[in-house]
Amino acid sequence: MKRLLAMTAILAFAHTASAFAADCSNAVKTVEQGKLTVAAYDYPPFSVTSGTGAAGIDFDIVKRAAQENCLEAVSLTLDPAATIQAVVSGKADVAIGSWNRTEKRAKAVSMSAPTYLDPMGIFSKEGYDSVDSFIGKNVGTVQGYLWVSELQKLLGPSLKLYPTPVALAQDLEAGRIDVAADGYNSGVYLQKTADAYKGIKIVLSKPDERVQASVQPAQAGVIYTKDNESLGAALDKSIKAQHADGSIVKALEAAGFDKKVADVGEPRMVK
Template identity: 45%
Template sequence: MKTNSIKGLLGMGASVLALAISASAVAEECKPLHSFKTIQPGELTVTSVVLPPFAYDDQARRFSGVDGEIIQQIAKDNCLKVNHIVTDSAASIQYVVASRSDISVGAWYRTFERSKVMGISDPVYLEQTAIYSRDGADTFDQLKDRKVGTVTGYLWVPELKKLYGGKLSMYPNAVALSQDLNSGRIDAAVNTYAIGAESQKKGGIGKDIQIKVAKPDERVKSSVYPAQTAFIYSKGNSELGAAINATIKGMRESGKLGSLLTDQGLRADGADVGEPRYADQ
């Protein structure tokens, strides 16, 4: 064999050894901040619906959105790879209950009923109640003599029925509500700020509609105490809960959580959650 061929082989061997040593060093550098069990070793399995701006896969198929980015940070803090599974709403939580997923995310409200059977993280951000109108109304008194619409199932529905009676129109979903608001069949709408901002960004709500966070009104509890969202996990995995809470706390204190909200077209003050509470109490 020629001398230069031997030298080449030796050089290649040295390069491979150097890469192996480098990869080993990188692996050793990652030290998890917390110790907890996951369903698949080395992975953080997460379920969610497709719910922009909170939970979705971006063009590179990376789990993104506000919740997605927090999950990415939890995984990074604890040397894990994210495995994101898209499900429907009911299945997302059932995966956790059945121990097929470590965490379920997607703007889940913190409720006392859920806390009985599942682990619920510290508050992540607020689901702020908003008024959609053409003149920028931000109080419920301003809607008194108008045709108002909202979506069935929200916590504020019974309160709005007391305020507006027969002038309140109910809709099965946000799309139908927006269509009637755009066409002028109703004068104003009440829904979450996040839904309105995302819909307007995608053209579902006209640019002539102003979306304002409702000013606090004791007659509508959610305007005074907006629902806090949380991540759901197995009630028996308290170590995972502690890790989730630690990352959320760090991101809030550094301002990163507020930045994630504004990056998605939301308000930074949505990160100012206050003391933990339940939406159903």
């Protein structure tokens, strides 16, 4: 009886393995056969690099896509700017690190289906949650952000621009400004892990047509080799499944984010 059970188990395992192999497609084109080379830089919790390789929300997303296509995900740790160049030059298949889907970026590389949002957050001691709360206040934000030009039109001289989020946070904590518009994701994570933004409440902005980033936040995605259709299809299929089974929202909530960050909507590119 035991021998029969053992033989049954072996056959079942063999059937599962062969079925997995049958489902796996070798049609995905990569830099190195059998591997998915992932260019990564340190931007936790999305991309976490160490001497042993990469981890984080983005890496888990591409690792699952790799496994579903019989590929081994291997990481290549680089500086932020070098990660995209690694894909352009053919040294890596994908680049991770919460890269926004933009029209300019899509001219040099391809972008996967959206993984999560990169929304505008409102930072204040009072817990403000709308653009209306900016009116009559001293407001700060960081140069180069998507919402800067619209806030300048709305607030005029009441808006102060900062070179970095650190400088912005320092003035906010010190009370030199009343409220700030900054990246929700990075703010929440730094507050949770690095004791940043002491005494500050960070909330998602309510939609306001005057500031389009509050209505349609930028979508993040995985960068991959330009026009590699087989890789793009594999990534998009996996990302769709990871949204459907709740994997992505669970990872985001575990990092401390509002589950709305996973509600990406239809794919779009930032101009």
